Amino acid sequence: MRIRDIDKENLVIENAIDQIVRDGFQGFSMNKLAKACSISVATLYIYYKDKDDLIQKIGGKMALKFFSGTVKDFSPDMSFEEGLWKQWENRANFTMKYPKEVAFFEIIKHSPHAETILDSIKEFSDFRAIMKQFIDNGLKNKELIPMTFEAFWSIAYGPLYTLLNFHTEGKSMGGKPFVLTKEIMREAFQATIKALKP
Amino acid sequence: METDLHKIHIFKTNIDKIYPDCAINTTLGNHKDIQQWSVDCEDVDRVLRVVSETLQPEVIIGIINELGHECQELP
Numbered sequence: 001m002r003i004r005d006i007d008k009e010n011l012v013i014e015n016a017i018d019q020i021v022r023d024g025f026q027g028f029s030m031n032k033l034a035k036a037c038s039i040s041v042a043t044l045y046i047y048y049k050d051k052d053d054l055i056q057k058i059g060g061k062m063a064l065k066f067f068s069g070t071v072k073d074f075s076p077d078m079s080f081e082e083g084l085w086k087q088w089e090n091r092a093n094f095t096m097k098y099p100k101e102v103a104f105f106e107i108i109k110h111s112p113h114a115e116t117i118l119d120s121i122k123e124f125s126d127f128r129a130i131m132k133q134f135i136d137n138g139l140k141n142k143e144l145i146p147m148t149f150e151a152f153w154s155i156a157y158g159p160l161y162t163l164l165n166f167h168t169e170g171k172s173m174g175g176k177p178f179v180l181t182k183e184i185m186r187e188a189f190q191a192t193i194k195a196l197k198p
Numbered sequence: 199m200e201t202d203l204h205k206i207h208i209f210k211t212n213i214d215k216i217y218p219d220c221a222i223n224t225t226l227g228n229h230k231d232i233q234q235w236s237v238d239c240e241d242v243d244r245v246l247r248v249v250s251e252t253l254q255p256e257v258i259i260g261i262i263n264e265l266g267h268e269c270q271e272l273p
Contacts, residue, residue: 029241029242030238030241030245031241031242031243040272040273041208041243041245041272042208042271042272042273045206045208045238045245045247045272046203046206046208049236049238049247050236050238050241050245051238051240051241
């Protein structure tokens with residue numbers, strides 16, 4: 001009898017992420033994936049219609065995991081400084097805990113799959129609404145200077161993601177070994193807040 | 199509702215292309231006992247996936263063979 005096997009499904013997801021991060025979409029195939037999971041190709045097609053379907057379903061799962069990780073213990077009603085720090089902490093924790101998933105997400109983000117995936121997750125609009133409310137509250141409470149959204153985003157999160165990239169690669173400029181610590185993150189955060197506050 | 203996994207049939211074929219008015223599309227698309235179908239033309243096995251409450255694999259193989267394509271059930 002065919003039973004939906006959660007362990008098997010997780011094994012498929014894990015191996016698919018591994019292969020896509022390593023070989024990209026082009027080098028990835030359902031056959032190779034089935035082999036890596038020691039399951040038959042038919043089993044794989046029971047769950048997924050084709051390669052695109054698989055990429056989109058797994059991408060959706062990862063996106064949801066990322067969104068829920070980002071809003072953990074966060075409320076749009078927090079003061080701007082407290083809330084943004086929580087965002088930094090949550091995003092840093094996620095990146096450090098799930099480096100492969102993040103690498104996979106980066107590949108997806110720059111592919112035509114991104115839109116399909118985001119449209120398929122109803123929680124995504126909730127996430128956007130929460131983040132928008134957080135910014136609106138910051139503006140209303142005069143904790144944030146008004147600016148173009150993209151300019152805001154690049155200043156609010158750019159420094160964090162630069163540090164996280166250094167951390168993931170294990171080195172910074174000129175190959176200097178680097179490990180991100182809470183102190184360094186704080187240092188960058190203080191400068192970021194200073195730039196965003198009126 | 200989730201599809202009953204018993205009703206999903208998987209085949210290896212040599213269907214290399216599906217276009218709007220091709221025989222495969224017309225036949226499978228209009229078949230009253232087929233709820234859903236797709237062919238992964240990018241895969242080496244050109245995998246055909248058919249969701250049907252009633253059709254047996256042999257019947258589906260018969261349909262595909264009649265349309266001039268190879269078709270065998272994947273274990």
